[in-house]
Amino acid sequence: MAERPAVPVIIDCDTGVDDALALLFAVRHPGLDLRAVTCVAGNTDVDGVVRNTLTVLERAGAADVPVARGAERPLLEPARIAHWHGTDGMGDLGLPAPDRAPVPMDAVTLLRREILASPRPVTLIPTAPLTNIALLLRTHPEVTRNIERIVFMGGAVGPGNATAVAEFNVWHDPEAAAVLLTAGVPITMYGLDVFTRVVVPGADVRRLRASAEPGTRLAGDLLAHRPPARGTAPRDEAAGGLGDAGAVCAVADPAGLTTRRVPVEIALAPGPARGQTIVDLRGRAGESELHDGERERPLVDVGLDVDVERYVELYLSTVERR
Numbered sequence: 001m002a003e004r005p006a007v008p009v010i011i012d013c014d015t016g017v018d019d020a021l022a023l024l025f026a027v028r029h030p031g032l033d034l035r036a037v038t039c040v041a042g043n044t045d046v047d048g049v050v051r052n053t054l055t056v057l058e059r060a061g062a063a064d065v066p067v068a069r070g071a072e073r074p075l076l077e078p079a080r081i082a083h084w085h086g087t088d089g090m091g092d093l094g095l096p097a098p099d100r101a102p103v104p105m106d107a108v109t110l111l112r113r114e115i116l117a118s119p120r121p122v123t124l125i126p127t128a129p130l131t132n133i134a135l136l137l138r139t140h141p142e143v144t145r146n147i148e149r150i151v152f153m154g155g156a157v158g159p160g161n162a163t164a165v166a167e168f169n170v171w172h173d174p175e176a177a178a179v180l181l182t183a184g185v186p187i188t189m190y191g192l193d194v195f196t197r198v199v200v201p202g203a204d205v206r207r208l209r210a211s212a213e214p215g216t217r218l219a220g221d222l223l224a225h226r227p228p229a230r231g232t233a234p235r236d237e238a239a240g241g242l243g244d245a246g247a248v249c250a251v252a253d254p255a256g257l258t259t260r261r262v263p264v265e266i267a268l269a270p271g272p273a274r275g276q277t278i279v280d281l282r283g284r285a286g287e288s289e290l291h292d293g294e295r296e297r298p299l300v301d302v303g304l305d306v307d308v309e310r311y312v313e314l315y316l317s318t319v320e321r322r
């Protein structure tokens with residue numbers, strides 16, 4: 001059987017411990033062709049994100065992938081960087097500064113260039129607040145003609161993490177997320193409901209950490225920084241969640257993610273619901289629609305279930321090059 005050509009992908013990230021896990025996977029998966037990485041403020045400030053991203057790519061043996069600096073802050077709000085990723089955004093692992101600089105163009109320009117230059121339609125994988133992507137879609141809407149789909153880590157059907165109802169990436173820039181949903185290309189939401197479930201057992205994390213290969217060892221160290229159950233005593237102390245890397249697994253192996261195409265809206269009003277992804281799983285008209293008619297709402301393929309073992313095995317075999 002003829003081998004399928006690698007899927008051209010671009011990751012827009014806020015590296016970030018789990019963004020780093022996503023980059024390591026994307027670089028090493030033979031079915032993915034990582035054409036560029038763009039950076040945005042989120043887990044740390046944008047300059048820290050650029051530094052972390054360059055360092056991770058060097059460790060992974062992918063120092064030639066172009067990296068660009070993007071938005072310093074969300075469209076409307078000030079940047080509110082995350083507290084979960086250490087003071088450097090990378091779990092304070094003491095990683096060295098990178099040897100190279102980002103490309104001399106902003107993230108939106110690099111995204112446009114790489115999307116339009118790709119011989120096959122690109123899959124965009126945002127694993128961060130959606131500011132760069134919104135700016136791209138508003139500045140260069142023609143890019144959608146060469147975007148296959150967008151698989152983003154963000155949102156939640158159930159509880160949030162930044163607030164009771166809002167997931168961090170959407171909460172950080174809700175207006176940008178609302179722009180993303182109306183991009184007019186197929187969109188998959190890899191939300192918190194599946195994101196939190198894909199956890200690598202402690203025995204595997206320990207094996208990765210003992211590896212002599214720098215990229216594999218880095219994956220282990222990063223996973224060790226991601227306890228599966230924050231704030232509670234986990235049963236397997238050494239286990240670590242894949243986080244954003246799960247969204248990249250969903251591109252490499254879509255069959256591991258069960259999705260349903262349903263209307264999704266972002267709550268934009270100030271107040272306790274701001275940043276919530278309102279996922280309509282009802283499947284039929286309610287009294288509101290019967291009285292007032294249907295509103296036009298974007299349809300999104302929302303991740304509702306994930307084959308945890310399949311993605312853990314996929315991740316390990318890829319990062320360890322088994």
Ligand code: BDR
Nearest residue numbers: 016018082127168169244
């Ligand atoms: C998201 O927030 C960030 O801290 C993680 O990198 C992930 O993209 C989870 O809510």
Ligand code: CA
Nearest residue numbers: 016019127128
């Ligand atoms: Ca992230």
